Amino acid sequence: MKDLATLGQRIRHFRTEAGLTLDRLGAVVGIAGSQLSLMENGKREPRLSQLGEIADAVGVPVSALLDDEPPTVRAGLEIALERMQRNPVYASLGLPGIRPTKSMSDETLTALVGLHTELARRSREAIATPQEARRANTELRERMRALDNYLPEIEALAEESVASVGHTVGALTHRSVSRMAQKLGFELVHVGDLPHSARSVTDLENGRIYLPPASIPGGHGLRSMALQAIAHRLLGHSEPQSYADFLQQRLEINYFAAACLMPRQQSLDFLRAAKAERNIAVEDFRDAFGVTHEAAALRFTNLATAHLDMTVHFLRVGGDGAVHKAYSNDGLRLPVDVTGSTEGQLVCRHWSARAAFARTNRTTEFYQYTDTPEGTFFDSTQTGTTSAEEFSITIGVPFSHSKWFRGRETTNRVTSRCPDESCCRRPPEDLTDRWSGRAWSSAKLHAHILSPLPSGTFPGVDDRELYEFLETHAD
Structure with a gap:
């Protein structure tokens, strides 16, 4: 039973409407009054057969007991207060819980629920700051580095989901994604008036996932957006209680979408063949599955260490040289501030991620070796543009792994002494x-x-x- 509090309130409501005490109803259905009290207080889940007997005794159909709506406004307030007192924000205050009594007025209950609502709002406001976001993002990046950016549970879920609609080879089609949504009871609906701050909206009540009519700037395809919305449901996500929760959920839905668009086995077959030919190229991987360069590069980081025996680094850098996204498990020293955060920090001017912007021909990847205090790294960089700015996507590996990549014969080689300020800053x-x-x-x-x-x-x-x-x- 998903909501025992509402169920219990509905049992209590119909019992009192029928003029029955706990003991009297218990005697009719063969349950001790104390056990029935636990059910009404949401502390015990009744069996379906017991629900049928209770419904018969109070003169209503079972569906009336199972309705999701609280039976009265008062019951709704009592349920809301109970839920809010279970919230970690309230628990952290060390205050005792308040149990609604018959003598407690509706006005008092309304005030208590209002206070809890405001407490939760202020808590969310306090954590939704750039400082909290940066701290949480840094912690998440460290966790993913320890995992080599690989989540086998989500890999398996993606494989199962893709297989369930009969997809085996080639790029995942919009039709297959629609069928995946249908299996969860949702239809994909394309509209032109989404909220400006939303990439997609899921209507849980009516089973609809609303998407824009066309891809938005930045390469976020409709398939990926739909898969991310589907992932929230498959992964059982609830409303995030902190910025760390929000970022973790974002990572998981992005990972799921990438694992569906570039399934593990198909991707590994492709990449292993390229490695055997010493011709790994993100641009080929991208084109094989019909995704963006960034999506292909990030997907490569998921699989490179766990399955291809390579350590790697990834960078998305803006035209001003500031890091937007970064990952490294190969020893490259990413630029960080005093808090350990790398987002917003400037990468060395000599790195491939910035040097690529100076090229006249940007249609193909730019290759470069960079000598750093941590060793020599080989990088492959592709530049792109959005409506707001230009950016670069870089995949790199230590020199010892460069032998597997296209472009390894490049003569571009530079020295970077960063974080030494005299290097380029x-x-x-x-x-x-x-x-x-x-x-x-x-x-x-x-x-x-x-x-x-x-x-x-x-x-x-x-x-x-x-x-x-x-x-x-x-x-």
Whole structure:
């Protein structure tokens, strides 16, 4: 039984309507009054046969007892208060629970429920800050590094889900995704008026998953959005109680969608064949399954260590050099702030993730070896654009693994000494002397919730880029 509190309230309501005491009803149906009291208080789940006997005794059909709605406004308030007192936010206060009594007025109950609602709202507001988001994201990245970015339980769930609609080879079709939704009792509905802040909306009551009529900017395909909505149901997600819960759920639904679009066995067959030919390329992996370059690169990180015996790193970097997403289990030192967060930090100018922006021809991947204090790494980078900015997607491996990749013969090789400030961040002395104290600039606002403003003379402004720009336009 999903909601014992509502069921118990409905039993109590119809018992009192029938003028029966607990002991009298218990005698009719062969249950002790004390056991019946536990059922009414949501502490014990009655058997279906007992429900039938209770329904007959109080003169209603069983469906009336099983209705999801509280029988009265008062009952709804009592159920709401009980649920809210089970919330970890209230439990953390160390206060005793309040049990509604017959003498407690509806106004008192309404006030208590209102106070709990406001307490929960303020708690959510307090944790939904950039600082909390960054802390939670850093912890999640560390957990995934320990797992080599691989979640076998979700892999198995995705395989089962894809197999259930008869998909075996090739790109997963929209029709197959629709059938997966149908098996859960949902239909996919495409609309043009979704809330601006929502990528999809699931109507649990009417069994509908609302999606936009076409892919939104950034490469988020309709198949992926639908699969993410489906994943929430399959994984049994409930409303997140913290930002950490929210990020964990986002990771899991994204993982599920990727594992459906690029099934484990098909992906491994493809990648192992490419490895045998020493010709692994994210662009080929992407095209084989009809997904975005970023999706293919991230999926590669799921499988590389667990199944291909390779450690890897992944970067999504904006045109300004700031990290949007990052993963590494190969020893590459990602840029981090004092809290250990990497989102919003600037990667070295010499890294492939930024060097690729300087290319004139961006239709193919850019390859580069980078010598760092932690060793030499081989990188493959593809650039792209959204309606807001340009970005790069990088997959990299230690030098010893470069032999398996297309582009390994590249002669592009650079040295990066970052996090040494003199590597690429500190402006040359002549430019500093020329422009320090003689300029002013206003920073662009970083829209990404996890992105802090990089430090400089003016918060958010890169001193070196500022001074180089001024020098170029000085004449």
